[in-house]
Amino acid sequence: MSITWLEIKKALYSPTILILLVLFIIFNIFTVISNSYIKDELKIVNIIIEKYGATFNDEILRKMQEDLNTDVKKLNPQFQDANSFINTMNYEKYHNTTLTEQKEIDRINLMQMYINLGMSLDERYAKLNIEQLKEETITGFGFTNWTAGFVTSEYDKLNDRLTEIKEMNEYKNWFFAGNYRMHNELFRHLIKNIAMEGVILVVLLTTLITNYEFEHRTQLVTYATKKGRLIMLNKLMASLLASLIILLPLFGISLLTFFMVYDYSGLWTALITSGLNWEYKWPYITWWPIEYWMYLLLTITILVITLLMISLLTFCISSIIKNSYLTWIVGILLLVSMFVVPMFFKGIPTLMLFMHLNLTLLLLNPHLYFSGVSNLMMFKYHEAWTLALWGLISVLCVTYAFSRFNRKDIV
């Protein structure tokens, strides 16, 4: 039997890890279902896309309005258009109608909301001011010298990108209306939760695999076998593979539940830069046109790579500390410090800029990936630079850990 697989089994048969995995999945399912009271209202977007296409323009919006006015006339011939119908609708009138009529009124309301949103976008996008955002960032973080120049150049590029979005009408894609905050629901809540749960599981299983012999006092027998200290290589591989195996059901079941509850069937090819996906002060201005399925796939990829790097770093700490609980605490403290420490470097812009290339930011902000309006995560290729930097740090740490372990006496 492969040594790596035998090492993986140590983690996969661990009751602690299995119980935590099940609890996390149950928690995620519960969270998705408990927030799903809006799911029926969201279905309208798929109906719009099916009937009018995934993108819209003034012509389509006009056609939609005409169709909706016709529907209103059918429902109540007294009204010529949907807006006047909706404006005169009140609680008493609504409850004096039949259930079927209520559903139609709801649909008309929702349709009108999406038409109005679509119509308002040109004006809202025209008001977006990247210059103002740039100034806020530069003065807010106290950037000077080359850092100010760098930030300026990034915001200039972002301004070009916004112009491109406007020119190419990228924002005229149907998506769930921003007030439902579905982008946040998925990426900021569910996927961030999965990432946090992933950290706990990955750190636990990596320490378990790495320290297994020392904690069961079998290290003398194990490291005196033919394989010797090279078992650490198998342990490293096992930690990475076991992490992937554990993350698969965690991501898989949680996301499957989400997409079973919410109907995204017509939205997979919608662009994240859709103007309807405008949840807070700024819309999502990604550096590239990214379709929804691609954003989801890239987010999962980034998080999985991040978690694998955390596994590598945990492996290094474990091989030095040789105590699972202590390693777990040190690992989590390291991640927390990545989040906290940059705040202490406000007076040193260069350092603060580099400090934002950290794994914790990636774990905490999957909803802001590839976005130009995300404070110091706004830089083009921020995710790639962060992964590359920590990939290098991880490789150096692992090399050091191996070299140290090979030299150390095993007692």
Place this chain on the structure above:
Amino acid sequence: MLVVQNVGKEYGNFKALRNINLQFDNGIYGLLAPNGAGKTTLIKMLVTLISPTTGDIFYQGQSLKKLGQSYREEVGYLPQHFGYYKHSTPKQYLNYLAALKGMDKQIVPNRIDEVLDMVALKDVKNKKMRKFSGGMLQRVGIAQALLSNPKIIILDEPTAGLDPKERARFRHMLSDLARNRIIIISTHIVSDIESIANEIIMIKNNVISHKDSVVNICSTLTGKIFETMMSHEDITEFRKNYITLAEKQEQGKMVVRFVAEEKLEPSWKSVEPQLEDVFLVEYAYEDTSGNNK
């Protein structure tokens, strides 16, 4: 041939072993010293768990540092404190170790049965080890050391926890195995090795004090071991002047076995020295840090 050349081990200022020179051919070697004398340190160096601070160890003329895996492949090792996995069965545990020892997958199932049979554990090979007694666990440890049919077997306190019957069985098994193997047994229990070891290695003050056959080592005390009978009242005074090796009551008096340079009293009866005598003379008045009292 396994050769230990000028090997020393230091932990900071503490010298655990100094200038150790040994040579092992096929046969059984008993490494005899009290606890804390450096036996386990030497053993751990022989199985590459720790590196010597000075000197080197060679197998078939090549340094263990260079041989690495190809040396460890030839070694079976039972540590003094044998850890195990509570939730595993002996079969599962040995399967895991077989993989680490790089054994041919085809022969592993049969070999596991064979070694478990040798230590009388074949019937419980599928039982969880958490239910095992100390003696049974020790036998699992012995089984794993023999698993890969190694050319060098190194056992650190192998009989700890074994009952007399198991000890006898174990000694017979080692005698059989020793024909074409190097077997090194580290112990502080003289009877474990007295009858089976080809050579005894004794460590004192962190250096090798004796390395010879049992007969030759015992001969160093020929004419110096005596027995005599005395009253209970006299023995306290007697202990002040002589190293007493054994004392037993017989017909209301004490029969004392002791060491003296020459026969001073007619009542003293000269007796054949045993390895136990040498061990006691060597270590009885030395604490484990190597300082003579």
